[in-house]
Structure formats: C-alpha cells, structure tokens
Amino acid sequence: MHRWPMWLGLLLGLxxxxxxxxxxQGIEDQWSAATRYTARVGFPVLILAYVARPLAEIGWSKWLLAKRRWIGLGFAMSHSVHLVCIFYLFQTLGETPPAVTLIFGGLAYALLYAMAFTSNRGAMKALGARWKTLHRIGIHYLWFIFAQSYLGRIFQDGKIEEGIIGATIAFGAAAIRFMAWRRRRRKVAPA
Ligand code: HEM
Incomplete structure (x- = not known):
C-alpha cells in the first residue's frame, strides 16, 4: 500500500x-503531444522527491521524506512512459533525436535507472557512501535537465508562459534546497 506513489507515477504517465x-490528431502530433505531456506530469513528481529532505530539515512536512523512495520510483515510472513515447515519436518521424539530446538525455536515463534499481536497502548497504553520491548527482542532474529545458522556453516565441511556470517551479525548489543546505552548514560551524 505504501508503494502507491510509484503506481500513481505510472498512471500519470499513461x-x-x-x-x-x-x-x-494525426499520428505525429499525437506522439509529439504524448512526449511533451509525459515529461510535464513527471516534473512535479521529480520536484517532490527533490525537496523532500530539505522540507523536512527546515521543519515542514516529514511525510514527503518518508515517501521519497516511492515518489522517486513514481518519477522513474512516468519517465519510462516518456521514453516509450520518444521511441515511437522518432520511429513515426523516421528521424533520430539530435546528438546533444541523445547524450544529455541518455545520461539522464542512465542515472535515473541506476537510482531506481538501487532504491532499496540491499543496494544502499552494498554501495555505502557511493549510494549517496549517485543519488545526489542523479537528482541534481535530472533537475538540471528540466530547469534548462523550461528556462530555454522563456526565450522561445509561444512558449514563454510554460517556460516561466516551469522555471519558477524548478528554481523555487532549488531555493528550498539551498536554504536547507545553509541551515545545515550553520549548524556544523556555528558563528
Ligand atoms: C534521450 C533522451 C530524451 C529524448 C530524445 C527526449 C525527447 C523529447 C522530445 C522530442 C520532446 C518534445 C519536444 C517538443 O515538442 O517541444 C521532449 C519534451 C520534454 N522532455 Fe524529453 N527527451 C529525453 C529525455 C528527457 C529527460 C531525461 C528529461 C528530464 C529529466 C526530459 C524532459 C523533457 C521536458 C521538460 C520536455 C518538455 C515538456 C513540456 O512541453 O512541458 N526529457 N523530450
């Protein structure tokens, strides 16, 4: 029952x-919209996982932190649907994605699946300190892909609103993490 955020992620993606x-209408537009929408629904799910610990640290909800593993797996589910849509979109178009997208997006998927498959106690124990490094780099990198994508839209005609909304959410979440980080540092080295 406690796994529901993971299944909710899959449901959101589908x-x-x-x-x-x-x-x-039209198969190309349909796959293209499905690709965009699946990325869009995954974004708030990732952001919840991104702010779960900092929110608990600055005295907000501990609930998100308790559910973080399953929220992260929910993002992996919804973004797996994004991946399927990408595959069929480019299959339909008869094209391959630009190399830059393949490299940066491919790395994001590699990190995402590395995180998903190590989201269990056994892997945490086996990886030790490397587990934290992998998950910290991974979540920041996934955040970065969303942040740069929405930031870029602010400068594209017809996409300004979605760019502003997405970038505000992304940088708002980063601000929450920054606040928690500063608080932690102040505790370690009191002035
Ligand atoms: C090889 C990997 C990937 C490919 C080829 C790819 C491809 C695409 C394509 C074709 C679109 C639709 C673009 C448009 O019509 O404007 C899209 C949208 C998007 N993708 Fe991906 N993607 C990949 C990985 C990722 C990853 C890992 C993330 C996030 C961590 C991501 C986030 C987004 C976002 C934010 C959008 C825009 C959604 C919106 O319109 O609000 N993508 N992607």
Whole structure:
C-alpha cells in the first residue's frame, strides 16, 4: 500500500500519453503531444522527491521524506512512459533525436535507472557512501535537465508562459534546497 506513489507515477504517465492522443490528431502530433505531456506530469513528481529532505530539515512536512523512495520510483515510472513515447515519436518521424539530446538525455536515463534499481536497502548497504553520491548527482542532474529545458522556453516565441511556470517551479525548489543546505552548514560551524 505504501508503494502507491510509484503506481500513481505510472498512471500519470499513461494518462498523459492517452491525453496526447485524445487531444490531438494525426499520428505525429499525437506522439509529439504524448512526449511533451509525459515529461510535464513527471516534473512535479521529480520536484517532490527533490525537496523532500530539505522540507523536512527546515521543519515542514516529514511525510514527503518518508515517501521519497516511492515518489522517486513514481518519477522513474512516468519517465519510462516518456521514453516509450520518444521511441515511437522518432520511429513515426523516421528521424533520430539530435546528438546533444541523445547524450544529455541518455545520461539522464542512465542515472535515473541506476537510482531506481538501487532504491532499496540491499543496494544502499552494498554501495555505502557511493549510494549517496549517485543519488545526489542523479537528482541534481535530472533537475538540471528540466530547469534548462523550461528556462530555454522563456526565450522561445509561444512558449514563454510554460517556460516561466516551469522555471519558477524548478528554481523555487532549488531555493528550498539551498536554504536547507545553509541551515545545515550553520549548524556544523556555528558563528
Ligand atoms: C534521450 C533522451 C530524451 C529524448 C530524445 C527526449 C525527447 C523529447 C522530445 C522530442 C520532446 C518534445 C519536444 C517538443 O515538442 O517541444 C521532449 C519534451 C520534454 N522532455 Fe524529453 N527527451 C529525453 C529525455 C528527457 C529527460 C531525461 C528529461 C528530464 C529529466 C526530459 C524532459 C523533457 C521536458 C521538460 C520536455 C518538455 C515538456 C513540456 O512541453 O512541458 N526529457 N523530450
């Protein structure tokens, strides 16, 4: 029962892909919308995992932290649907994604699946300090892909609003992490 955020992530991904097909016409537009929508629904899920510990540290909800593993796996689920949509979109277009997207996006997926498959006590024990390093680098990198994607949209015609909304959420979350980090540092080295 405590795994529900993971299944909710899958449901959100599948629902988003379905909406891409329901709201658009023509197979190319449908896969393209499904690709966009699946990335969009995953974003708040990732952000919840990103701010779970800092929010608990600055005295907000501890609930998110207790559920963080399953929220992270929820993001892995919804973003797996994004990956399937990407595959069929480019198959339909008869193209391959730009090399930069393949490299940076591919690295993000490698980190995402490395994190997902090590999200258990056995792997935590086996990896020791490396577990924390992997998960810390991974979540910051995934945040970075979203942040740069939405930041870039602010400067694209017709995409300004989604860029502003997405970038505000991404940088708001980063500000929460920064606040928690400063608090931790102050505790370690009191002035
Ligand atoms: C090889 C890997 C990837 C490929 C080829 C890829 C491809 C795509 C494509 C084709 C779109 C639709 C673009 C458009 O029509 O405007 C898209 C949207 C998007 N993708 Fe991916 N993607 C990859 C990985 C990722 C990853 C790992 C993330 C995040 C961690 C991500 C986040 C996004 C975002 C934020 C959008 C825009 C969603 C929106 O419109 O709000 N993508 N991606």
């Amino acid at each position: 629902g988003a892909a379905y909406m891409g097909f329901a709201l658009h």
